[in-house]
Amino acid sequence: MEAMKNDMKWRKSSRSGSNGGHCVEVANELDTIAIRDSKNPNGSLLLISHEEARALSKHLKNA
Known part of the structure; x- marks a missing residue:
């Protein structure tokens, strides 16, 4: 599983900021x-x- 996690291309929302918030x-x-x-x-x-x-x-969009 660890190798799989490392090989994945992870992304997060551009709205999350760079302050290490809850993302x-x-x-x-x-x-x-x-x-x-x-x-x-x-x-x-x-x-x-x-x-x-x-x-x-x-x-989530309708919530």
């Missing part, structure tokens, strides 16, 4: 979206499908 980072893999806490990059990952990511995004 998540996202990596887009072939059939999975990986989400992690930017303050704990070696911690657990949330792995969801692209379909689940679209549903989550839609829900």
Whole structure:
């Protein structure tokens, strides 16, 4: 799992700023979206499908 985390291309919102705030980072893999806490990059990952990511995004935009 550690090698997989290191090989992923992680990104975070440009709105998160550079002050080390409360951010998540996202990596887009072939059939999975990986989400992690930017303050704990070696911690657990949330792995969801692209379909689940679209549903989550839609829900968050409407919340």
